[in-house]
Amino acid sequence: KMYALVFALLACSLVDARVAVPHFVKHAQHVQERLSSLKAVEETTVPTQWFTQRLNHFGRDHQGKTWKQRFWVNTEFYNPDLPGPLFVQFGEEGEASASMTTSMAMSSYGSKHGALLVAIEHRFYGASQPTGDYSDLSLLSVDQGLADFAVVIEALAEKYKTTNTVVFGCSYIGSGAAWFRAKYPQVAVGAVASSPPVLAVADFFKYMDQVELSIKEQFGEICDDTIRAAMAEVDTMLKTNDPALVKTFNLCAAPQSYKDKANFVSDLMGSVMGVVQYDFEYGNNNVPYMCGIITNNTSPLQGLAAFFVSQSPECTDVSYASMIAQIANTTYDHTQAARQWTYQTCSEFGYFQTTTSPNQPFAAGDWVTLEFYNEICTDAFGGPFDVAANVAETNVRFGGNELPPYYATNIAYDNSIVDPWHTLSVQHSVNEKSPLFLYDVKGHCSAVSAPSDNDPVTIKLVRAQISKLIDSWVTE
Numbered sequence: 001k002m003y004a005l006v007f008a009l010l011a012c013s014l015v016d017a018r019v020a021v022p023h024f025v026k027h028a029q030h031v032q033e034r035l036s037s038l039k040a041v042e043e044t045t046v047p048t049q050w051f052t053q054r055l056n057h058f059g060r061d062h063q064g065k066t067w068k069q070r071f072w073v074n075t076e077f078y079n080p081d082l083p084g085p086l087f088v089q090f091g092e093e094g095e096a097s098a099s100m101t102t103s104m105a106m107s108s109y110g111s112k113h114g115a116l117l118v119a120i121e122h123r124f125y126g127a128s129q130p131t132g133d134y135s136d137l138s139l140l141s142v143d144q145g146l147a148d149f150a151v152v153i154e155a156l157a158e159k160y161k162t163t164n165t166v167v168f169g170c171s172y173i174g175s176g177a178a179w180f181r182a183k184y185p186q187v188a189v190g191a192v193a194s195s196p197p198v199l200a201v202a203d204f205f206k207y208m209d210q211v212e213l214s215i216k217e218q219f220g221e222i223c224d225d226t227i228r229a230a231m232a233e234v235d236t237m238l239k240t241n242d243p244a245l246v247k248t249f250n251l252c253a254a255p256q257s258y259k260d261k262a263n264f265v266s267d268l269m270g271s272v273m274g275v276v277q278y279d280f281e282y283g284n285n286n287v288p289y290m291c292g293i294i295t296n297n298t299s300p301l302q303g304l305a306a307f308f309v310s311q312s313p314e315c316t317d318v319s320y321a322s323m324i325a326q327i328a329n330t331t332y333d334h335t336q337a338a339r340q341w342t343y344q345t346c347s348e349f350g351y352f353q354t355t356t357s358p359n360q361p362f363a364a365g366d367w368v369t370l371e372f373y374n375e376i377c378t379d380a381f382g383g384p385f386d387v388a389a390n391v392a393e394t395n396v397r398f399g400g401n402e403l404p405p406y407y408a409t410n411i412a413y414d415n416s417i418v419d420p421w422h423t424l425s426v427q428h429s430v431n432e433k434s435p436l437f438l439y440d441v442k443g444h445c446s447a448v449s450a451p452s453d454n455d456p457v458t459i460k461l462v463r464a465q466i467s468k469l470i471d472s473w474v475t476e
Contacts, residue, residue: 017252017317019326020267022368022376023274023353025338046074046098051155053123055130056139057147067123067130071152074101074117077110078160084114085474086162088153088188090169090176091119093341095126095334103450105463106168106192109470116160120152122173127334135330137343137381142176143397150184164474170194170445171421172344179398182408190410190473192466194448197424199401200394202350202387203370208269208360210420214276215287215361217418223291227272227361230294230304234268235365248305252315259320259375265355265367267318271308272361273353279418279443327380339380346377346385348394351424401426409433410473412466419443435469437462 048070055065078084087110089100100119101107110117121128124140131139153165165188169177174196181191215224237245238261246254249268255261272290280286290307297303327342345351352373355366362368370387377385399407401424411434415422421444429435439447439458447462455463 018312018314019322020263020316020318021270021323021326021338022263022266022373023270025323025327025342046072046101048072048098051152053130053148053151057144057151062139067128069123069128069148069152070096070121070126072096072098072101072119073156073160074098074107076102076117077114078116079114080160082114083161083163084116085110086153086157086160086165087113087115087117088149088165088167089117089119090149090167090173090180091122091125091128092169092171092173093122093125093344094337096121096128104168105448105451105466108451108463109166109467112467113470113474115166115474116156116162118153118156120149123148124340125337129332129334133330133332134339137340140340140343140347142172142179142344142348142394145173146176146180146183149180150187153187164189164476166190166192166470166473168192168194168448169196170448172197172349174445175398178408178411178413181411182398185408189476190412190470192412192414192448192470194414195416195419195421195425195445196413197349197351197421198398198403198426199424200349200351200391200398201424202352202391203356204351204353204424205355205357205360206423207273207353207420208355208362209357210423211273211276212360214279214418214420215272215291218279218287219291219295222295223287224361226291226295226300226303228364229300231362231364233301234265234304235367238265238365238367248301250309250315252317253319255318257320259372260318262367262369262372263320263323264316264318265362265365266372267316268304268308269353269355269362269368271311273420277419277421277444279416280441281443281446324376324379327376342376342380346381346387347390350387350391352387403430405431407431407434410469412437412469414439414447414462414466416441416443416446435465437465 050068051071052066053069055067056062087106089106096119101117122145123130167177167180167188174193175198177191178193178196181188212224255264275285275287275290278285293307294303297306327339352370354370355362355368374387407430413426414437415425417438417440426436439462441456441458447459
């Protein structure tokens, strides 16, 4: 209740403020923005449909209770007189849309095979809401989500008399696509898992290690050294409560508590992390552009501050209470995903990007610790999570990223080596029929976007290899 009151007061007083949040929350926001950008298809072309879904697929709780799940069916390439395969794009941790059946790589693969193209929204994201608000998320899990997908797929396969089914996903649900193939082999003959972090981990320090490597590889030591020097100054300013910090970084107010300061550092490093993760995916979001700003200034501190301020015209509210109030908000909003995704990280995956490693540019002061994230989980949801145990249990269920050669076949894994998330994916081909494809340009989930003549050669090559695999799957 206290955080809800704080949220209401801040909403009135900081109208022009941007609330600082950890990068894993920004990740959910970016997924939402990327999926929203796909909404170029009229609903009349690929109309919205609703599936009556079980509330709980496991156990005896909630027996007989149902909800409506949103999905789309694109019949553009499908000939009912000559049935073809069923291709399914899994909804991510954000709002889905009809354009997922027309504006992603799946569509180009589907046109070749006369496939029925389907997109299914993930439970608790977008308009697919099993409950009226986000107060109780106990039925939000990857297992429940995959079971939802299986039920919808089997119903559509029966209705349209399709042949083999291939599922597609990227990021979190890229892992889900791989796990779906392993868990439901009778439903899907193959899966394309793009940028899939199949290893759950609480302290994801390797994320920042890869950020440093990607910066060095694209711009050289000077950018990394400049950020390190700037962070050393930030560390001193935070420890001495230097009032100049507010003006330098355009903060709404000075951070007061340790948690406020950790939240500021988390947001500061998140501005750099977002560039590396989504390198060259839109506008000036790329490492050379970022480093050009950071290294071309009067001092390292001014360079890092100039880049940080360029990301948003509003002042930044770094209050920990404001951040928690945003995540703790239980009001239904189909455009928001921060609370739901935070819940999944606390209850299943971790993925908490910390400053615990010395091999990254924001190491000074080690402000963003695993304990900081544990407290976010507790404060946002009103009770403690045993994140370490949750992560361990997830890896027991799904196997992590060191999978034996007898693991599921017919899974194509693809990753950008620039993307920090690739460190949690499989590091080599699992077996002869479940290969790993790597590309050295762009970033997270780049291979799932619609093909373009301007795509880098390595991404075109990866898509061609995946296409050949799909050719073999649909004819099995």
